[in-house]
Amino acid sequence: MVKLTQQRQSILDLINASNRHWDADEVARALSDAGQAVGIATVYRGLAALEAAGLLDSIQLADKKRYERADKAHHDHMICTECGLIEEFTRETIEVLQLAAAKERGFELSGHQLTMFGRCKKCSLEKV
Amino acid sequence: MVKLTQQRQSILDLINASNRHWDADEVARALSDAGQAVGIATVYRGLAALEAAGLLDSIQLADKKRYERADKAHHDHMICTECGLIEEFTRETIEVLQLAAAKERGFELSGHQLTMFGRCKKCSLEKV
DNA sequence: GAAGGGAATGATAATCATTATCGTTATCAT
DNA sequence: ATGATAACGATAATGATTATCATTCCCTTC
Ligand SMILES: [Mn+2]
Ligand SMILES: [Mn+2]
Ligand SMILES: [Zn+2]
Ligand SMILES: [Zn+2]
Numbered sequence: 001m002v003k004l005t006q007q008r009q010s011i012l013d014l015i016n017a018s019n020r021h022w023d024a025d026e027v028a029r030a031l032s033d034a035g036q037a038v039g040i041a042t043v044y045r046g047l048a049a050l051e052a053a054g055l056l057d058s059i060q061l062a063d064k065k066r067y068e069r070a071d072k073a074h075h076d077h078m079i080c081t082e083c084g085l086i087e088e089f090t091r092e093t094i095e096v097l098q099l100a101a102a103k104e105r106g107f108e109l110s111g112h113q114l115t116m117f118g119r120c121k122k123c124s125l126e127k128v
Numbered sequence: 129m130v131k132l133t134q135q136r137q138s139i140l141d142l143i144n145a146s147n148r149h150w151d152a153d154e155v156a157r158a159l160s161d162a163g164q165a166v167g168i169a170t171v172y173r174g175l176a177a178l179e180a181a182g183l184l185d186s187i188q189l190a191d192k193k194r195y196e197r198a199d200k201a202h203h204d205h206m207i208c209t210e211c212g213l214i215e216e217f218t219r220e221t222i223e224v225l226q227l228a229a230a231k232e233r234g235f236e237l238s239g240h241q242l243t244m245f246g247r248c249k250k251c252s253l254e255k256v
Numbered sequence: 257g258a259a260g261g262g263a264a265t266g267a268t269a270a271t272c273a274t275t276a277t278c279g280t281t282a283t284c285a286t
Numbered sequence: 287a288t289g290a291t292a293a294c295g296a297t298a299a300t301g302a303t304t305a306t307c308a309t310t311c312c313c314t315t316c
Contacts, residue, residue, distance in 0.1 A: 005312095098242075112243065113242070119238070167294060270306085286290100
């Protein structure tokens with residue numbers, strides 16, 4: 001089990017109290033603002049440790065990794081390339097088909113990431 | 129339309145003649161080995177231009193971007209976390225369900241990436 | 257409850273993919 | 287040929303993440 005140090009507990013509490021997808025820098029800044037400053041290296045290590053322990057989930061974006069609470073049902077993401085909004089969605093059938101495709105190739109699945117990109121409803125309406 | 133310079137043509141030919149997923153460095157090295165050295169910055173720009181023109185496809189992995197031929201039907205990827213093998217697969221139903229999920233939220237879809245991670249058949253059999 | 261070992265922390269340097277800069281070169285139209 | 291414009295290439299800069307290493311924190315043992 002992970003050792004839940006003060007710093008890791010702060011990181012976990014922060015993320016669990018929100019519904020956002022945080023990058024390391026945002027976490028460090030938020031903790032600092034809350035008077036619980038944690039070194040940036042410790043934030044990176046803490047996020048990785050908490051994810052390895054199953055206490056956090058993450059999505060890998062092109063430039064950076066973002067973390068979120070792990071106490072929600074599995075879901076995938078839809079990201080607005082214009083405003084950055086991240087919406088979540090679930091399609092059980094997609095999950096089933098993924099497993100089938102993997103099994104078909106003798107692939108022992110350990111994880112997956114489905115991310116869709118586009119313009120959110122709000123951005124689609126605005127402007128051109 | 130993209131201007132197909134010597135360099136870009138070399139990049140395109142190299143990738144089109146293969147079935148691999150190349151990163152920028154591999155492309156530069158291969159071209160160099162073939163006596164058609166192209167500056168690394170030009171490789172990066174060329175890959176981006178060719179993709180924008182629809183002449184190449186790409187997948188964004190955690191650490192780097194990899195490019196492949198665009199003259200194949202759309203497909204998603206299954207990556208072996210042990211040997212790096214990248215297998216391709218297609219599930220039309222998954223595509224349809226993605227569109228449905230997007231439409232449901234008023235999302236104007238422009239692209240998506242579904243990547244599954246695990247151990248390939250070969251690696252699953254070997255070792256523990 | 258002092259001592260020692262191992263893990264965690266934090267400041268900072270290092271890494272690595274990608275992008276920016278900028279002088280040079282190729283291309284194309286006047 | 288002249289000039290405009292885009293592409294090239296060498297190299298510097300950027301930015302996220304990881305590595306280093308001295309210091310601090312926890313446990314376990316005596
Ligand atoms: Mn999420
Ligand atoms: Mn492919
Ligand atoms: Zn938006
Ligand atoms: Zn494998």
